[in-house]
Amino acid sequence: xxxxxxxxxxxxxxxxxxxxxxxxxxxxxxxxxxxxxxxxxxxxxxxxxxxxxxxxxxxxxxxxxxxxxxxxxxxxxxxxxxxxxxxxxxxxxxxxxxxxxxxxxxxxxxxxxxxxxxxxxxxxxxx
Numbered sequence: 001x002x003x004x005x006x007x008x009x010x011x012x013x014x015x016x017x018x019x020x021x022x023x024x025x026x027x028x029x030x031x032x033x034x035x036x037x038x039x040x041x042x043x044x045x046x047x048x049x050x051x052x053x054x055x056x057x058x059x060x061x062x063x064x065x066x067x068x069x070x071x072x073x074x075x076x077x078x079x080x081x082x083x084x085x086x087x088x089x090x091x092x093x094x095x096x097x098x099x100x101x102x103x104x105x106x107x108x109x110x111x112x113x114x115x116x117x118x119x120x121x122x123x124x125x126x127x
Contacts, residue, residue: 001043003031013039015046019055026057067111073115074108102127 004012013028028034028042046056077099084092106123107115 001028001039012037013042015056016045017046017050017056019050024055025056026060071112073110073112074104075101076112077108096123 001013001015004014006012011031013031013034015026015028017024017026026046028039028046031039034042049056049059081092081096081099084095087095103123106126107119110119
């Protein structure tokens with residue numbers, strides 16, 4: 001475990017480890033938000049995972065994906081629409097109506113992390 005200090009002055013706790021014969025690095029947090037004691041506790045948790053044959057980096061990635069899965073296409077599209085304040089009222093209404101008519105029924109409830117370009121082809125071809 002070490003503290004990586006960037007030229008800008010930012011400091012990050014990192015843990016270097018080997019898994020499946022490959023050298024890997026796990027970010028443990030940002031100093032001083034994560035104290036030395038907390039970084040050591042996180043290091044110990046990662047070592048326990050390694051001892052059980054589990055890659056702590058993959059666990060961290062999976063946790064991040066699960067958090068992102070809470071967002072559906074419809075939720076993000078509505079948020080995006082609400083943030084566009086430069087549009088006229090009429091244009092804003094047309095954009096939202098178009099999203100509702102063409103996309104929300106086809107992919108609105110889908111998880112945004114799962115969507116691929118090919119998933120957009122069907123609704124676009126219909127339009």
